[in-house]
Amino acid sequence: MVKITDVARHAGVSASTVSYALSGKRPISEETRRRIEASIRELGYRPHAGARALASSRSNVLALVIPLRTGIHVPVVMQFAVSVVTSARQHDHDVLLLTQEEGDDGLRRVADSALVDALIVMDVQLHDPRLPLLRTLDRPSVLIGFPAEPAGLTCIDLDFEAAGRACVEHLALLGHRCVGLVGSPPEVYARETGFAQRVVRGFTATADRHGLASSFHPCEATPAAARRVAEQLLREQPALTGVVVHNEPVVEPLIEAFEQLGLRVPRDLSITAICPDELAEQFRIPVTSIAIPSAEVGSRAVELLMKKLDRVPVPEATLLAPRLTARASSAPRPAH
Amino acid sequence: MVKITDVARHAGVSASTVSYALSGKRPISEETRRRIEASIRELGYRPHAGARALASSRSNVLALVIPLRTGIHVPVVMQFAVSVVTSARQHDHDVLLLTQEEGDDGLRRVADSALVDALIVMDVQLHDPRLPLLRTLDRPSVLIGFPAEPAGLTCIDLDFEAAGRACVEHLALLGHRCVGLVGSPPEVYARETGFAQRVVRGFTATADRHGLASSFHPCEATPAAARRVAEQLLREQPALTGVVVHNEPVVEPLIEAFEQLGLRVPRDLSITAICPDELAEQFRIPVTSIAIPSAEVGSRAVELLMKKLDRVPVPEATLLAPRLTARASSAPRPAH
DNA sequence: TTCCCCCATCGAAGCGCTTCGACGGTGATC
DNA sequence: GATCACCGTCGAAGCGCTTCGATGGGGGAA
Numbered sequence: 001m002v003k004i005t006d007v008a009r010h011a012g013v014s015a016s017t018v019s020y021a022l023s024g025k026r027p028i029s030e031e032t033r034r035r036i037e038a039s040i041r042e043l044g045y046r047p048h049a050g051a052r053a054l055a056s057s058r059s060n061v062l063a064l065v066i067p068l069r070t071g072i073h074v075p076v077v078m079q080f081a082v083s084v085v086t087s088a089r090q091h092d093h094d095v096l097l098l099t100q101e102e103g104d105d106g107l108r109r110v111a112d113s114a115l116v117d118a119l120i121v122m123d124v125q126l127h128d129p130r131l132p133l134l135r136t137l138d139r140p141s142v143l144i145g146f147p148a149e150p151a152g153l154t155c156i157d158l159d160f161e162a163a164g165r166a167c168v169e170h171l172a173l174l175g176h177r178c179v180g181l182v183g184s185p186p187e188v189y190a191r192e193t194g195f196a197q198r199v200v201r202g203f204t205a206t207a208d209r210h211g212l213a214s215s216f217h218p219c220e221a222t223p224a225a226a227r228r229v230a231e232q233l234l235r236e237q238p239a240l241t242g243v244v245v246h247n248e249p250v251v252e253p254l255i256e257a258f259e260q261l262g263l264r265v266p267r268d269l270s271i272t273a274i275c276p277d278e279l280a281e282q283f284r285i286p287v288t289s290i291a292i293p294s295a296e297v298g299s300r301a302v303e304l305l306m307k308k309l310d311r312v313p314v315p316e317a318t319l320l321a322p323r324l325t326a327r328a329s330s331a332p333r334p335a336h
Numbered sequence: 337m338v339k340i341t342d343v344a345r346h347a348g349v350s351a352s353t354v355s356y357a358l359s360g361k362r363p364i365s366e367e368t369r370r371r372i373e374a375s376i377r378e379l380g381y382r383p384h385a386g387a388r389a390l391a392s393s394r395s396n397v398l399a400l401v402i403p404l405r406t407g408i409h410v411p412v413v414m415q416f417a418v419s420v421v422t423s424a425r426q427h428d429h430d431v432l433l434l435t436q437e438e439g440d441d442g443l444r445r446v447a448d449s450a451l452v453d454a455l456i457v458m459d460v461q462l463h464d465p466r467l468p469l470l471r472t473l474d475r476p477s478v479l480i481g482f483p484a485e486p487a488g489l490t491c492i493d494l495d496f497e498a499a500g501r502a503c504v505e506h507l508a509l510l511g512h513r514c515v516g517l518v519g520s521p522p523e524v525y526a527r528e529t530g531f532a533q534r535v536v537r538g539f540t541a542t543a544d545r546h547g548l549a550s551s552f553h554p555c556e557a558t559p560a561a562a563r564r565v566a567e568q569l570l571r572e573q574p575a576l577t578g579v580v581v582h583n584e585p586v587v588e589p590l591i592e593a594f595e596q597l598g599l600r601v602p603r604d605l606s607i608t609a610i611c612p613d614e615l616a617e618q619f620r621i622p623v624t625s626i627a628i629p630s631a632e633v634g635s636r637a638v639e640l641l642m643k644k645l646d647r648v649p650v651p652e653a654t655l656l657a658p659r660l661t662a663r664a665s666s667a668p669r670p671a672h
Numbered sequence: 673t674t675c676c677c678c679c680a681t682c683g684a685a686g687c688g689c690t691t692c693g694a695c696g697g698t699g700a701t702c
Numbered sequence: 703g704a705t706c707a708c709c710g711t712c713g714a715a716g717c718g719c720t721t722c723g724a725t726g727g728g729g730g731a732a
Contacts, residue, residue, distance in 0.1 A: 001450075001718090003717095003718055003719085004718065004719065004720095005718080005719095013681075013682085014681070014682050014683070015682090015683095015718090015719080015720095016681075016682065016683075016684095016719095016720075016721075016722095017680085017681055017682075019719070019720055019721080020680090020681085020720090020721090023720080025720090025721085026679095026680080026681085026721095027679065027680065028680070028681085029679085029680060029681090032680080032681085044448070046445065046448040046449040047449060047718080047719070048390065048449060048450050048717085048718050048719070049386075049389070049395070049449040049450055049451040050385075050386045050387070050388070050389030050390040050395060050450060050717085050718080050719090051386070051390045051687090051717070051718035051719040051720090052386070052718080052719055052720080053385070053386030053389070053687095053719090054384065054386040054387045054390050054686095054687050054688065054689085054717090054718080054719070054720090055686080055687055055718075055719040055720040055721080056687085056719075056720055056721090057687075057720095059385070059386060061432070061451075064433065066418075068418060074410055074411040074414050075410040075411070077414065078410050078413065078414055081433065082402075082404060082435055085433055085434070085435050085437075086435060086437055089437065089438065089442075094432055094433075094434075094446065094451065095432065095433045096397070096430055096431065096432055096433070097400065097417065097421055097430075097431045097432070097433045098421070098430075099418055099421050099422065101421075101422055101425065102425065106425075109382065110430065112380070112382040113382040113383060113384060113385040114337075114384050114385055114386060115385040115397075115430065222618050223588065223619075223620055224620055252559060256592070282558050283559075284559055284560055337688090339687095339688055339689085340688065340689065340690095341688080341689095349711075349712085350711065350712045350713070351688090351689080351690095351712090351713095352689095352690075352691075352692095352711075352712065352713075352714095353710085353711055353712075355689070355690055355691080356690090356691090356710090356711085359690080361690090361691085362691095362709095362710080362711085363709065363710065364710070364711085365709085365710060365711090368710080368711085383688080383689070384687085384688050384689070386687085386688080386689090387687070387688035387689040387690090387717090388688080388689055388690080389689090389717095390687090390688080390689070390690090390716095390717050390718065390719085391688075391689040391690040391691080391716080391717055392689075392690055392691090392717085393690095393717075
């Protein structure tokens with residue numbers, strides 16, 4: 001293994017000079033820097049991560065806690081993770097993957113052992129049991145999603161309430177008067193996952209405000225469940241002409257089901273989804289949707305964390321504004 | 337921060353004794369060990385990861401390189417990652433997440449900086465550009481998937497060739513004489529991903545051996561593509577009664593398409609898939625399938641790596657035998 | 673010319689842990 | 703009763719890096 005003293009000797013300087021050249025924490029003359037850089041390249045030097053962490057009390061590693069819960073859409077989680085890794089690398093950090101298996105202990109372990117400098121926690125619940133721990137931990141953290149009581153924490157997410165609102169407003173603008181929301185699987189609401197409930201709130205409040213008839217149905221992530229919900233919706237609201245879907249795997253089956261029940265999309269029925277853009281585009285009928293900006297959430301989360309590590313104050317709440325893209329699945333209300 | 341000397345003082349022993357009590361590398365009397373453990377708990381001591389890595393030249397971190405390629409089924413990758421993390425924790429290791437963005441440099445960086453002790457590389461291609469690097473790296477690695485030339489590397493995967501074989505044999509046993517393979521998206525074959533090609537080989541060879549008429553069609557992961565392939569299959573092979581699908585998102589649309597073309601599953605047409613069990617079970621018609629044992633591949637990969645770290649010799653190739661579960665989608669060939 | 677200051681660099685200390693060799697005490701062996 | 707071996711513990715060195723204070727030399731101001 002080639003170490004910093006080897007580089008120093010090769011470049012004819014002291015080890016500390018090499019260190020300063022690398023970190024930029026003290027000025028180094030142009031010429032010396034160039035010599036050092038040449039030596040580093042020539043010898044293939046890489047600073048020893050452990051030694052560096054020990055001496056600087058910075059590991060340059062972030063923890064990413066990913067959810068294993070059922071009912072969440074895995075590709076979105078993955079996109080998000082990838083975006084975190086990419087952004088972290090741009091800030092010269094690596095990412096340690098943590099699952100919930102260990103529970104609080106896992107977080108405490110990596111934080112207390114100085115394995116990581118900071119944490120990103122995904123899939124936060126309204127009354128998340130990890131919150132007290134995160135508040136007391138001496139390492140900064142950023143939550144993806146909002147708990148019921150976010151004070152003292154840094155949170156970021158798509159503004160799901162605004163997303164629910166935007167869907168309804170889109171439909172209202174098209175003249176629809178009777179709308180339904182097909183939601184995530186029941187267990188997602190049962191465990192009080194903030195984002196799912198916020199969509200419901202935004203949806204319902206906005207429908208009320210516009211004087212629309214509305215209803216809400218959780219839905220398992222299977223085609224069979226989609227069919228059942230479709231039938232139920234039409235039974236309960238025969239005048240239904242607009243549907244909002246917040247459940248990725250169910251969008252296509254739902255459209256199928258409605259068409260088999262004799263409704264054409266978008267002629268008789270308009271569909272709006274909250275789902276990743278790539279997905280919305282590749283359905284048989286491209287679906288009007290609010291994107292889930294996983295990549296942006298990921299990189300923003302990392303940036304927040306970097307600021308916190310630099311002791312730069314950051315806002316406690318960051319809500320990303322929803323962006324609705326109109327596609328083929330929504331149209332003006334049919335003149336009955 | 338509480339350090340090992342604090343624990344030592346509190347327990348009335350020397351720091352090295354605490355270290356040995358923790359690592360078990362030298363015998364410590366029962367009573368001393370108990371006192372030390374009590375002190376550790378009382379003080380809330382956690383060894384500093386960096387210091388430990390520096391002194392022991394072991395970071396207890398594994399790198400997991402995940403693919404970002406298109407056409408792969410994300411939930412499988414995720415399951416696999418989770419299984420790696422879980423198994424790694426059972427061996428007292430953590431997992432660092434790496435994407436391909438950095439290419440070889442990323443691997444070299446984490447290996448040379450001693451950030452990780454070993455690497456797990458997913459989604460290996462037949463002529464993977466990373467292979468030379470992995471061979472020269474002084475850290476052990478395990479590949480998920482087999483390159484064309486696996487000598488000198490440790491590889492593990494489901495035996496996809498046997499999986500293709502097993503599907504055909506299942507259909508042959510049921511009396512089918514004309515079978516088709518609906519494969520992964522074309523780009524997967526274009527980049528010479530080993531596992532996809534192996535399925536084709538197993539499928540084709542076995543069909544030939546049994547004297548079955550057979551054909552193979554790559555297929556994009558969209559319902560529309562599924563429909564096109566279904567029509568094409570029936571056009572080319574009007575006598576078709578058995579289909580093998582190696583493309584998760586397309587299974588359900590394909591069944592829909594066949595039924596719309598007037599074929600009932602399994603009465604007129606038997607379907608066999610290579611996909612995760614949970615998926616196979618939740619289709620409208622539960623599908624006979626060969627499971628993708630992501631969890632087992634993950635934990636076995638970690639175990640191989642641990643052995644290599646302990647300098648225990650391991651086999652170069654580990655092929656997991658396929659396990660076929662018969663479900664409602666396959667039945668004896670209809671008496672025409 | 674003299675003094676001062678600042679820039680670039682050096683040397684040493686120390687980060688918290690592991691590990692090696694050493695050592696005292698106990699029990700078994702003759 | 704002396705010897706030996708071994709068990710349990712200690713002290714010190716060292717892992718590779720960062721960082722702090724110190725230092726020398728060059729340039730500008732007076």
